[in-house]
Amino acid sequence: RESWGNCLGDWTPGEEQFPTLGLGGVIAYIRSKGMTAGLWTELEVCGEQAHAYFDMPDDCFLCRGGKRVGGGERCFFNFTNRRVLEYLFGRVKALYDMGVRYLKNDYNDCIGGGADGGTVLAEMLTVNHRAAMAFYEDLQSRLPGLVIENCGSGGMRADYGTLRHFHLQSTSDQEIYWLYPAIAQGSLAAIVPEQAGIWSFPYPHLFDERGSQDALQASVGAMADGRQTAFNMITGLSGVLYLSGRIDVADEKNLALISEGMKLYKNLRAFKRGAVPFYPDGLHDIFEPNGYVVLGLYNGDRKEALLYVWRLHGENEGVRADLRRFSPISSVDVLFPRDSGAKYSSEGNVLTVSLPAPLSAVILRVKFG
Numbered sequence: 001r002e003s004w005g006n007c008l009g010d011w012t013p014g015e016e017q018f019p020t021l022g023l024g025g026v027i028a029y030i031r032s033k034g035m036t037a038g039l040w041t042e043l044e045v046c047g048e049q050a051h052a053y054f055d056m057p058d059d060c061f062l063c064r065g066g067k068r069v070g071g072g073e074r075c076f077f078n079f080t081n082r083r084v085l086e087y088l089f090g091r092v093k094a095l096y097d098m099g100v101r102y103l104k105n106d107y108n109d110c111i112g113g114g115a116d117g118g119t120v121l122a123e124m125l126t127v128n129h130r131a132a133m134a135f136y137e138d139l140q141s142r143l144p145g146l147v148i149e150n151c152g153s154g155g156m157r158a159d160y161g162t163l164r165h166f167h168l169q170s171t172s173d174q175e176i177y178w179l180y181p182a183i184a185q186g187s188l189a190a191i192v193p194e195q196a197g198i199w200s201f202p203y204p205h206l207f208d209e210r211g212s213q214d215a216l217q218a219s220v221g222a223m224a225d226g227r228q229t230a231f232n233m234i235t236g237l238s239g240v241l242y243l244s245g246r247i248d249v250a251d252e253k254n255l256a257l258i259s260e261g262m263k264l265y266k267n268l269r270a271f272k273r274g275a276v277p278f279y280p281d282g283l284h285d286i287f288e289p290n291g292y293v294v295l296g297l298y299n300g301d302r303k304e305a306l307l308y309v310w311r312l313h314g315e316n317e318g319v320r321a322d323l324r325r326f327s328p329i330s331s332v333d334v335l336f337p338r339d340s341g342a343k344y345s346s347e348g349n350v351l352t353v354s355l356p357a358p359l360s361a362v363i364l365r366v367k368f369g
Helices: 022-032 051-055 082-098 121-142 177-188 213-222 227-237 252-273
Strands: 037-041 045-047 074-076 100-106 147-151 168-170 196-200 240-243 276-278 292-298 304-311 319-322 329-336 343-347 350-354 360-368
Touching: 022 037, 022 082, 045 051, 082 100, 082 121, 121 147, 177 196, 177 227, 177 292, 177 304, 196 227, 227 240, 227 252, 227 304, 227 329, 227 360, 240 252, 252 304, 252 329, 292 319, 304 319, 304 350, 329 343, 350 360
Parallel strands: 037 100, 100 147, 147 168, 168 196, 196 240
Antiparallel strands: 045 074, 276 292, 292 304, 304 360, 319 350, 329 360, 343 350
């Protein structure tokens, strides 16, 4: 109803949003196309215009000094309260019964200095966090096949005290695509590759341009050579690929690149499950728009590595990837895209890579021994 932020916490379908099919009908249509439906949620907070905000007493919410804790138009549920657990389980169960099997569960506010209920304010934060994590575990055990992603934009709860209770972690909402490689690098220093959700948005429609057909057509015209699509796909291929963007308007060349990237992603799943990230040219500063970004993933026996190489802006000086930690290089192959134009040479297990144009990227497979 009205403002989505004000009504968080109710999690009931709005008739005005789904006037023809209803939410259940939309989910059924998605299933008829061979896909699984997911929803964005923010289960730990409640909006100030939600029915739950008025229907539940103060002990259902975290309080500090007797007042409900929150930021802006949201306050936080108290997960040590049985009524809260039963209420939220019922809301999720209703969505599950409609066919929802994926929850992108966000955490967009910070509680701050603490909450009432312990000998010190911080104690209740720990107790409540553990109770919330137990709730997510309970959802997964009682609702088979439900996948829950942690998307922690406010609290950035990407620690493994949190992530061991979730299937996936969304790493960023960044839409300026040449900034994302540095984020992928940094995220993979803290999150295992098979859990780090990294967005790929070929054919983007930026947030502040949404609804503008002129902006969309300008994007389409600028992407004819496929470089931007390949760059985006490679970013997503470094972790768990979250495919987004207006791919419905992609031309034949770009749609083929997207399809090729998706096929490669599925083929790399087994490799990534045991892969370890490394940084053969160090970490790249997100505020530095020039140069190259390089990320490596190597397998358990150190016989094979994937090198993700992105060229940003500036002069093309190439990049030197230090691979001296491994056995001698036995082969180097281009995995994606095949027509990248990448040039590479090795000397003493230092691989020099260059790409012919700014804002282009390549994945190389390097074998050792």
